[in-house]
Amino acid sequence: MRCEFCNAEMGNGEIRCAVCGFTHINFTEADDGGIREKMRHTFAAQTLGGINIEVKVHGYTIQNGNMTVNEPKYIKIAEASELVRHEIKWLDTVFYGIEDRREIHLDIRISGKDNDKEYTLTLNVPKALENLKAGILLEDGLKAEIVVGNESEYVQSEQFSLIYA
Numbered sequence: 001m002r003c004e005f006c007n008a009e010m011g012n013g014e015i016r017c018a019v020c021g022f023t024h025i026n027f028t029e030a031d032d033g034g035i036r037e038k039m040r041h042t043f044a045a046q047t048l049g050g051i052n053i054e055v056k057v058h059g060y061t062i063q064n065g066n067m068t069v070n071e072p073k074y075i076k077i078a079e080a081s082e083l084v085r086h087e088i089k090w091l092d093t094v095f096y097g098i099e100d101r102r103e104i105h106l107d108i109r110i111s112g113k114d115n116d117k118e119y120t121l122t123l124n125v126p127k128a129l130e131n132l133k134a135g136i137l138l139e140d141g142l143k144a145e146i147v148v149g150n151e152s153e154y155v156q157s158e159q160f161s162l163i164y165a
Contacts, residue, residue, distance in 0.1 A: 005040055005047075007085060007140040019141045020047060020163065048080035051162060053136055053144065056107035074109050080162045083138035088147055088154075090135040106146060110162060121157035123148055138162075 001010045005022035016023050022043050025035075054074040061068045078089055103124050110117045125148055135147045135154075143159040 004036065005043055006142045008142075022047075044081055048083075048142075048162065050112040051080035051110060052076045052112045053078045053080065053162070054109045054111055055134075055146075056109070072107075074111075077134070078136050080110075080142075080144075083136060083144065085138045085140065088135040088137045088151075090133050090151070094133055104148075106157065108146065108160060110160070117161070119160040121146055121160065123155050123157050125149075125155060126153075 003010055003017035003022055006020040008019035010017055054076050056072050056074050058072045059070040083089055106121045108119045108121055137145045137147050142162045144162055145159050146157040147154045
């Protein structure tokens with residue numbers, strides 16, 4: 001059996017998902033009256049609402065021919081409740097590709113609940129692609145991946161959890 005909310009594998013007879021905590025109630029399709037969808041929507045707001053996925057960015061200031069490294073800061077790239085499982089949420093920003101394949105490391109922070117959780121993710125970005133973008137892909141079990149590339153060709157990071165279970 002799979003969880004109706006996060007699609008994680010559940011043991012037979014389990015009524016509460018061990019991954020996300022969603023409680024399953026048995027209805028026939030004809031008699032649920034939309035209750036399942038309302039339950040999923042309410043649970044999504046409670047579980048994922050206010051959880052932000054942020055990336056650490058490093059800035060530089062050039063003044064009078066001198067370059068100064070600014071303090072790194074985290075910027076929000078998405079709210080977890082905006083994500084749809086198995087669909088990439090692309091950021092609007094397009095950036096330049098790289099000349100050769102290289103390994104990049106991204107510092108990601110999941111914030112907004114009791115504790116912040118930080119991850120360092122590694123991606124091997126291939127030769128420059130046109131219209132290079134970053135995005136987030138929600139997977140089963142409330143795990144996500146950062147993707148870099150474009151809609152037709154991209155690389156994925158390792159998975160990270162959106163919840164602190």
